[in-house]
Amino acid sequence: MDREPDGTYPPIEPYDHGLLDVGDGNLVYWEVCGNPAGKPALVVHGGPGSGCTARSRQYFDPDRYRIVLFDQRNCGRSTPHTGDPAADMRHNTTAHLIADMERLRRHLGIGRWLLYGGSWGSTLILAYAEQYPERVSEIVVPAVTTTRRSEIDWLYRGAGAFFPEAWDRFRAGVPEAAGPGDLVAAYARRTESPDPEVRARATADWCAWEDAVLSQEASGGPPPYSGRPDGARHAFVRICAHYFAHAAWLEEGQLIRDAGRLAGVPGVLVHGRFDMAGPLTTAWELAKAWPGAELTVIDGAGHLGGPATRRAVLGALDRFGRG
Numbered sequence: 001m002d003r004e005p006d007g008t009y010p011p012i013e014p015y016d017h018g019l020l021d022v023g024d025g026n027l028v029y030w031e032v033c034g035n036p037a038g039k040p041a042l043v044v045h046g047g048p049g050s051g052c053t054a055r056s057r058q059y060f061d062p063d064r065y066r067i068v069l070f071d072q073r074n075c076g077r078s079t080p081h082t083g084d085p086a087a088d089m090r091h092n093t094t095a096h097l098i099a100d101m102e103r104l105r106r107h108l109g110i111g112r113w114l115l116y117g118g119s120w121g122s123t124l125i126l127a128y129a130e131q132y133p134e135r136v137s138e139i140v141v142p143a144v145t146t147t148r149r150s151e152i153d154w155l156y157r158g159a160g161a162f163f164p165e166a167w168d169r170f171r172a173g174v175p176e177a178a179g180p181g182d183l184v185a186a187y188a189r190r191t192e193s194p195d196p197e198v199r200a201r202a203t204a205d206w207c208a209w210e211d212a213v214l215s216q217e218a219s220g221g222p223p224p225y226s227g228r229p230d231g232a233r234h235a236f237v238r239i240c241a242h243y244f245a246h247a248a249w250l251e252e253g254q255l256i257r258d259a260g261r262l263a264g265v266p267g268v269l270v271h272g273r274f275d276m277a278g279p280l281t282t283a284w285e286l287a288k289a290w291p292g293a294e295l296t297v298i299d300g301a302g303h304l305g306g307p308a309t310r311r312a313v314l315g316a317l318d319r320f321g322r323g
Helices: 054-059 094-107 120-131 149-156 164-172 180-191 196-213 230-245 281-289 307-322
Strands: 016-023 026-034 039-043 065-070 113-116 136-142 267-272 293-298
Touching: 016 094, 026 094, 039 094, 039 307, 054 065, 054 307, 065 094, 094 120, 113 120, 113 307, 120 136, 136 307, 149 180, 164 180, 164 196, 180 196, 180 230, 196 230, 267 281, 267 307, 281 293, 293 307
Parallel strands: 039 065, 039 113, 113 136, 136 267, 267 293
Antiparallel strands: 016 026, 026 065
16 A cells, blocks of 8 residues: 555554443443454554544555554543533543453444553553453553653653753642642643633643753754643643543552563554653563563654654554454
8 A cells, every 4th residue: 555755554544433422421432443343453643641643543554454442531532621610520440441441342333453652641541452352362562661650750850950940830830739649730720720721721820830851853844732722731731630640540650660461462552762751661660570571772763752752663563464
């Protein structure tokens, strides 16, 4: 099949989609594209709270894959959307998202599927796969994270050593925070404020910090986070702060500790050496703990990846698609 100039596959549209009732008043948007008889693959988006994108469909050979995408609770096209301050976040945890993925697998009649996703998506993939390893055929992850408290502390405090001006502004956005360790929780409280101006200011300050962390690798175009539409920005920040204030409801180091459960599940990890948002050490430690995992380190790349990251991911997905 002909490819786009960047090596990805041509844009495609879903042949099926719907809203899955997952309980607690939540409907999760899903879509399927590619070959209905192809190898099942699930795209697990990042954020948390970013929603799935049409671009992700283009990483899969549509002749070989049955590609499933979904918007995690309260973001994208799932409802209720966190852009509505009345949306209840009590039923949005890592355990809920794992249950949603398993419910979607059963709904679509899939026995086993390949899991693909990066950043927060990799945390959710690992949490799901370690709970249901028999349901996973392969895993492909760029920009590895496991959402340990140490990783959260790095992203929202430690990286400030490289961007002190931006971090001072980020810290000043929540003067009520008890200390640097309370910044994320303070932002989470502000995103739940009944005052729309407080919510808007917290959203803007959070996105400005996220953009600063990626500023050395962003290449033109709108800022990765501040450039999103207002509703999408608020959903991203509200869900991110909610998850990170609770360390994703995971025990510290749980996903690396339990990586032995993935023995027999082939995995490809692709990580930029200069990923400022998620330093390479997490991918390195995971690869050592996961029997059979392959780690490819991309020199010169960061969290957003680039041509070499894209080639490595496409190569892994093409290889697994032929298997």
